[in-house]
Amino acid sequence: MKKYLTTEINSALKKIGIESADLQFDKPKEEKFGDLSANIAMMLAKELKLPPRKIAQDILDNLQIDPAKISKVEIAGAGFLNFFISDNYYRDVLPLIMEAGNDYGRSDLNKGRTANLEWISANPTGPLHTGHGRAACLGKSISNLLEWTGYKVTREYYYNDAGNQMNNLAKSVYARYMQIIDSSFDFPEDGYVGDYVKEIAANIYHEKADSLKGNFDSDYFMSEGEKFTFNLIRGTLDRMGIKHDLFFNESSLYEDGTIKKTIIELKDKELAYDLDGAVWLKMKPEEGFQKDKVIVKSTGEPTYRLPDMAYHIDKIRRGYDLIVDIFGSDHGDTYKEVLYGVKNLGYDDSRIKVIIHQMVTFRMGDESVKMSKRSDKVYSLDELIDDIGVDATQFFFIMRGANTHLDFDIELAKERSDKNPVYYLQYAHARTCGILRNAEEHLKDAVSPSNDNVLINLLVNQDEIRLMKVLNRFPEEVANSAASFEPHKIINYLNELAESFHRFYHNNRIVDPEKSKSRWQEFCFAKLRSKYSKTALRS
RNA sequence: GCGCCCGUAGCUCAAUCGGAUAGAGCAACAGCCUUCUAAGCUGUAGGUUACUGGUUCGAUUCCAGUCGGGCGUACCA
Structure with missing residues (x-):
């Protein structure tokens, strides 16, 4: 769509004597400003020494636009050109989403790299x-x-499985091992005090009894420690996918x-x-x-x-x-x-x-949670996942921009209520699942969604169109988010998607045996596709 | 002291290359459940974008300074 407009605007610019311009499109914040807006008139104002609105009018007068694609063009504000994309355009998007299936949102922008x-x-x-x-x-x-x-x-x-830190681990394991034999054995001052060290020592004792007593074989204790902790780490990574x-x-x-x-x-x-x-x-x-x-x-x-x-x-x-x-x-x-x-x-x-x-501050409600490597009160990532689940963990850690301090309330993340931002998305997902279950039960004879494009033309409801608009943006959102290395943008987008879905859901009965059946089902499938895409990115 | 990052609604945070009346969620207030999960929807209220100046058609965004917070400032990683 941007490509199309770029071509058309450029040809309009040529008619008023401008050879080339750097065209930019924004998605306006408000619906009444249309679906795409161009600030080209303001950009040219200085160069041409003409008021932006005058330039905008000149462009508009020379613009030839296919009404099947763009239903309306307006000049607004200081000189914005606002384009309203026709509903028909969005109707055509649905089959594309259906066809792409779980790959909807993928692009080949960086193919071969x-x-x-x-x-x-x-x-x-x-x-x-x-x-x-x-x-x-x-x-x-x-x-x-x-x-x-x-x-x-x-x-x-x-x-790095060599060096100071690893030596320290070896000493710590050895000390715990010796303490099994003689509880008065000194523990190194800067040693690792976590319980896992005791576990490693116990395993060694289980296998070797006290045969290693008094003989600190650094390499042995180090490699035992490394094997064990690496397994812990890989186990956590596994859980997180x-x-x-x-x-x-x-x-x-x-x-x-x-x-x-x-x-x-x-x-x-x-x-x-x-x-x-x-x-x-x-x-x-x-x-x-x-x-x-x-x-x-x-x-x-x-x-x-x-x-x-x-x-x-x-x-x-x-x-x-x-x-x-x-x-x-x-x-x-x-x-x-x-x-x-x-x-x-x-x-x-x-x-x-x-x-x-930036750093993360953890708290449980009003209580702050400290985590220092050398204290025994380390709150491990595994414990966090045990407490709130993998999805919520992923969600909370990426829901804010990386460059801001993150305030992580574990109590809130645990909570199963509408205070918890995770549930807004999860509930949207749960609803789609509910619809699908219901659809399977009551609409067994419905037309297969993959090859019935005729029914799509029935999409006329404004809630549907609005939802389509949001779904339509998904590939672009993925591309933007990737280009700036900012996953939180996807979270924001998914919230918006969930919002438009909830509204749609609330206002429209989707599976209704009495009415035209499978157009709703179509929609539902499309929605679900995107949810899967979300899953692919997040968990 | 110096360097990097941050300061936006009561709270947690968004805001595309500098764009329009700065947006969400929670909390507050007023409504909505014989209907696919009310974990939801609709509406109201909430702001001098820390402060002061500058750059320009236009600044939360860029520049300078001030204040406040985080992280560094090792023959640790």
């Missing part, structure tokens, strides 16, 4: 906690959205010499230097950095920056058209340092898109 999305990437030191939830859900939705617009998506999880294609282990970067090569490259380009036994990354003030950063500690161990740079270079070399990272705002500064290194080593960082989400 590849994307890599890396997210969560928690090290195997413990179960995922609620703090991981937002990134987990954002990543899931965004990867689906990208896929829906044609990308071939690689979902990746980056982790998150499937990573690739688990990338940081240690592989050491094994194949990438890390060493990266240091040499940095030094060759005079981006790194030795000082006090450490290796420093030289930060350029003109790129907004205040001071140099350590990339290899004096102990010989790299800081996170170095492997992260090597990792991103690896991803760039793999040739993706788009590389997406999802981090919490606590990484807000550090990713810049990493990209700085990547870029100054001569790699193209323009394909890397970093999504930073």
Whole structure:
């Protein structure tokens, strides 16, 4: 439709002597402003030194429009051209939706392009906690959205099963193991106090009894701990329907010499230097950095920056058209340092898109819920899912823009009432299911919805047309949401869809054995298709 | 102190590249259940978009400053 209007408006512009213009269409907020509006007259006002409304009138006078597509064009406000799409146009949309079925909303905008999305990437030191939830859900939705617009998506999880944190886990497991034998055994001060550590220790004791007593075999305890916690993490991801294609282990970067090569490259380009036994990354003030950063500690161990740079270079070399990272705002500064290194080593960082989400505050009603990694009161993601379900979890984490602080009321999410925003959507879905059940029972002989297009012409009711208008926007909403990496837009859209459905439902008896049967059923099916699409994106 | 992010109805938040009278849900108030789930629908009320200035046909949106909040500011990740 936009294409059609663009062509027609351009030819009208030519008649009044304007060769080319950048045409933009908006969806007006209010129905009385039509279905599409163009601000072209205001854009040209300055250039032509004419009042916008005058220009709009000139365009309108020269515009030739097919009334089957556009029923009305108006000039309004400061000089908007408002187009009213004819009802007939929407009637034609329904068969298209029916035909597309569960794929309705997919597009091939990015056909042939590849994307890599890396997210969560928690090290195997413990179960995922609620703090991981937002990134987990954002990543899931965004990867689906990208896929829906044609990308071939690689979902990746980056982790490190070596280093300090893992040592700490090994020590913690060992301490818990020793405590089974001797309850007075000291627990490390910064150890992981979660109950899962006790469980790991108990498993070890079950298998090995006290044969490991007094002999801290770090590698053994570490690998037992890793196996166990990784299973926990994967179990949670499974429940959420998150499937990573690739688990990338940081240690592989050491094994194949990438890390060493990266240091040499940095030094060759005079981006790194030795000082006090450490290796420093030289930060350029003109790129907004205040001071140099350590990339290899004096102990010989790299800081996170170095492997992260090597990792991103690896991803760039793999040739993706788009590389997406999802981090919490606590990484807000550090990713810049990493990209700085990547870029100054001569790699193209323009394909890397970093999504930073703000922190989440959890509360149960009026009570705030703390979650610190090293306290035993961690509220795990699994517990959250147990409490409110997978769908509500996904919904709450993506219902707000990533760049705003999220206030997550667990009490509210748990509640089975109209206070809970999840239920508005779920109820719409429940209603469609109810209709379908009913339809099956009473309309067994109805015409099959897939090949009876004649009945569609019966769609005349304004509630129906309105619902069609919203359904019609779905592909566009998916595309917008994907392009800006903002799944919450889909949530907003689905709310709007649910709203127009509820109104329609309320005003119209859909399955009525006395009346024309299957046009309603058609509608119902269309509705359900879109609901499935929602499911595909969300859960 | 410095850097990044945020500040919109009583609460939680939307608002497309700078577009029209700033929108939803909850809470409040008034209605609607012999009818496919009232977990719903209809209506009313609620705002100096933190504040001050600037840019222009037009600013919640862009710029500068002020105030308030979050996150960083490690030889932790």
